[in-house]
Amino acid sequence: MHILGIETSCDETSLALIEVLSPARERTPPQFKVIKNLISSQTKIHEPFGGVVPNLAKREHLKNLPILYKKFITPHPSLLTIDLIAVTVGPGLEPALWTGIEFAKKIHADLRRQYVDQHKLIQAYPHKSASHLRSSAPPLVGVNHLEGHLYSFLLTPKPYTLLNPQMIFPAISLIVSGGHTILLLMKNLYEWKKLGETRDDAAGEAFDKVARLLELPYPGGPQIEKISKKGNPAAIEFPRPMLHQKNYDFSFSGLKTAVLYHLRNTSPNPKPRTQNPANVAASFQAAILDVLVGKTMRAAKEFNAKSIILSGGVAANKPLRRALAKETKKSCLAFFAPEFGYNTDNAAMIAVAGYINSTRKKRFKLEANGNLEI
Ligand code: KG4
Ligand code: ZN
Numbered sequence: 001m002h003i004l005g006i007e008t009s010c011d012e013t014s015l016a017l018i019e020v021l022s023p024a025r026e027r028t029p030p031q032f033k034v035i036k037n038l039i040s041s042q043t044k045i046h047e048p049f050g051g052v053v054p055n056l057a058k059r060e061h062l063k064n065l066p067i068l069y070k071k072f073i074t075p076h077p078s079l080l081t082i083d084l085i086a087v088t089v090g091p092g093l094e095p096a097l098w099t100g101i102e103f104a105k106k107i108h109a110d111l112r113r114q115y116v117d118q119h120k121l122i123q124a125y126p127h128k129s130a131s132h133l134r135s136s137a138p139p140l141v142g143v144n145h146l147e148g149h150l151y152s153f154l155l156t157p158k159p160y161t162l163l164n165p166q167m168i169f170p171a172i173s174l175i176v177s178g179g180h181t182i183l184l185l186m187k188n189l190y191e192w193k194k195l196g197e198t199r200d201d202a203a204g205e206a207f208d209k210v211a212r213l214l215e216l217p218y219p220g221g222p223q224i225e226k227i228s229k230k231g232n233p234a235a236i237e238f239p240r241p242m243l244h245q246k247n248y249d250f251s252f253s254g255l256k257t258a259v260l261y262h263l264r265n266t267s268p269n270p271k272p273r274t275q276n277p278a279n280v281a282a283s284f285q286a287a288i289l290d291v292l293v294g295k296t297m298r299a300a301k302e303f304n305a306k307s308i309i310l311s312g313g314v315a316a317n318k319p320l321r322r323a324l325a326k327e328t329k330k331s332c333l334a335f336f337a338p339e340f341g342y343n344t345d346n347a348a349m350i351a352v353a354g355y356i357n358s359t360r361k362k363r364f365k366l367e368a369n370g371n372l373e374i
Contacts, residue, residue: 002035003084004107005351008100009092009145010178011042011052013064015072016347017082024359029154029168029189032355037341037348038071040064047218051208058095065103079111080118082138086354089142089364090372091179097368104140105366112137141354142364146182146374148349149175149311151189151356153336155348167334172305174296175374176320177312178204178219182374183248183296185303190360194374195299196248203288203314206252210259210284214277224281225317231282236262238287243294250291259284285319293323300333307334316343 001020007013016037024030042060046052073079087104090097115137150173173184173192181198201209204221211220216227238258241251259280267275300308308328314320315337328335342349357363364372 001083001355002081003086003351003355004079004082005143005347005349005354006085006087006100006104007145007148007345007347007350008061008065008096008103009088009090010096010345011046011057011060012039012345013042013061013068014039014345014347014350015065015068016351017072018348018351018355020355024189024356030352030356030359032154032348032352034155034348036072037346038068039346040068043219050212050218052093054093054095057093058099061096061099065099069103069107078114079107080114080134082111083134084138084351084354084358085111085140086143086351087140087366088145088148088350089367090145090369092145092368092370094368094370097370101142101366101368108137108140139358140366141358142366143350143353143357144364144372144374145345145350146175146180146372147353147357149177150184150192150309150374151352152311152338152342152346152349153309154352155342156339166306168307168309168336170303170305171307171309171336172296172300172303173309173311174292174324175312176203176292176310176314178202178208180312181250181252181292183299184374185299185305186309189356190362192374196250196295198250198252200251200253201256203250203252203292204312206256206288207285207314209256210281213256213260213263214281216277216281219313221314221317224285225319227278228282228285228319229278231276231278231280233282233286235276235279236283238262238283240287240290240294243291248295248299250295252288252291255284255287285317289317289320289323292320293327296324297327297331300328300331305333307336310335310337311343313344316340 005016017035021031171186175182183195184192186192207221216223
């Protein structure tokens with residue numbers, strides 16, 4: 001089975017083609033091979049504004065989708081081998097989401113026409129075998145972007161042949177992106193319960209805002225990670241918001257404000273660059289990671305989880321991966337995180353979620369829903 005994924009929820013335009021190597025079974029997670037995962041990032045366009053501007057994002061998606069599509073169909077212009085088209089319908093920026101949905105509908109309509117033509121051809125030349133082709137156009141399905149992140153751990157070059165679902169579930173899934181910070185308790189690949197989420201800023205948003213205070217370019221996460229290497233994580237004692245509260249919610253806006261006050265108090269102008277930005281970045285990163293890791297591990301203990309699954313753009317943060325890998329090892333839990341390249345937004349994860357949902361007949365409306373929940 002081949003799946004075409006389309007992602008335009010924020011500032012990455014992406015088209016992907018994945019192949020299902022082994023199907024989803026009740027007790028075994030499916031395996032995939034990524035054939036293509038084309039991503040066109042708009043970060044340079046949004047950088048001067050310090051964040052994503054929805055109408056600029058829409059304009060760029062409209063410009064980039066046909067360019068990516070041309071690359072996508074080269075050198076094999078036929079889409080007749082595709083079995084499913086999956087497009088993100090939310091959450092995200094609605095003007096951006098609509099560009100992907102409309103584009104998906106157009107490809108789908110073109111494919112339907114191709115199938116009608118093919119059908120006519122087969123009727124005209126019945127002796128030519130067409131058994132390898134589908135008899136009708138593949139379905140077009142909407143995908144929840146957060147489910148894309150959730151399932152992105154399945155995108156790994158190391159086949160999970162040794163992976164026994166009894167080693168994974170129940171699992172605690174931590175989704176940390178620019179728009180979300182969510183802890184889920186997963187009973188299996190298809191059923192979960194939300195344990196908590198952020199009450200204000202998302203983890204990635206906090207990275208981006210603190211980077212801005214330090215006059216680092218957008219997106220701030222990778223920048224903070226980079227300069228933190230030269231800093232002392234114990235230099236400044238920033239707060240660990242909600243770490244010891246008995247719930248699984250998060251709050252990061254106070255941490256960002258603590259960084260702002262620190263900069264104001266230590267620099268009269270304020271001119272953050274005159275301070276030691278590496279120490280500020282490293283201390284901030286240490287604080288946010290303590291909260292993310294602390295709450296995730298507490299949830300794992302409380303719910304007797306067998307594994308931790310990490311995803312979302314912030315999952316690209318190596319200190320976070322290392323910290324979770326270390327803690328899970330200590331507690332004899334399995335740890336899963338997507339391969340680098342599949343943490344931040346990409347269409348391969350959308351194709352995966354589209355496939356998994358199609359096996360359960362779970363569908364989302366083909367309408368942009370900026371606030372779609374997981
Ligand atoms: O998942 P994603 O690409 O988009 C959303 O769905 O929101 O996540 C983007 C977020 C940004 O806030 C970015 O700063 C953050 O992920 N991010 C990182 C790193 N790479 C990306 N945060 C911390 N460390 C990183 N290495
Ligand atoms: Zn995302």
